[in-house]
Amino acid sequence: MPEIARLDRDRRRVAAVVVAILIGLGDPRPALSLEQPDSPRPARPSRPVAPELAAALAAYRTYVIAQADAFVRETARFVAAIQAGQLAEARRLYAPARAPYERIEPVAALFPELIKRLDVRSDEFELRERDPAFVGFHRLEMALFTHGTTEGLGEVAERLATETVTLRDRIVALAIPPARAVGAASALIEGIAATKISGEEERYSRTDLWDFQANIEGSKVVFTLLRPLLADRDFVARVERSYKRVEDLLARYRSPDGGFQSYDNLTARDRNALKGPITLLAEDLSTLRGRLGLD
Known part of the structure; x- marks a missing residue:
């Protein structure tokens, strides 16, 4: 298929994805333009982006809001188990409650004081x-x-539980800066490679692999929405292979219930086997902003 025809086909597909997301999740409330959400200073005007990129960013914002809603719901279930004194159930719900947050962590990080009360x-x-x-x-x-x-x-x-609602409400009111949205693809993967691979994130529960999976899912959503806008098809194919390699590695540690084994079950060799592909994926994704003219 000629390259131009392939790009046109991909653009039509992403437009269909955008429409499907907006229809399925509803049109969120108008956003406020905030450069630094925890600061009272007004935002500087952002430069306009191309219509196709704007459509992809709109779809991503809708995805982020949906995950913020899921974060509220799943955390409420987790908290209810704690309040009912159900230790085993609270333990079971801990990692699933965090997953929606982990998928959108770079956006949530725009509210550092709130995150300090949620996830430090x-x-x-x-x-x-x-x-x-x-x-x-x-x-x-x-x-x-x-x-x-x-x-x-x-x-x-x-x-x-109250803080998750506050986070959701702030995200709904937020116009996500384009560079932050695009950069989320690499930031989520870089976070695994830089700190989470050591196991320091979930040091008590050892549910680190749940976080890895959620980070990868959130990153892949960004890349999938942006893929039709990327002219370098070799780059696209390489990134897709990297995602699959990392996903296949993680799948080795799935538990029968659909979750993940304890991170303690992984040897140093296992962790290094994960770190290499994750680092390579992060390096490729870090070029997305430049490829889309957002640096």
């Missing part, structure tokens, strides 16, 4: 695990998986 590990606080400011998911993770109890977690759990 104890290392960031002066008194570490004993610090009163250490709250959110990882505080609950520690109690559930290390201390083996739901006792005394009601207030922290309820606050977490």
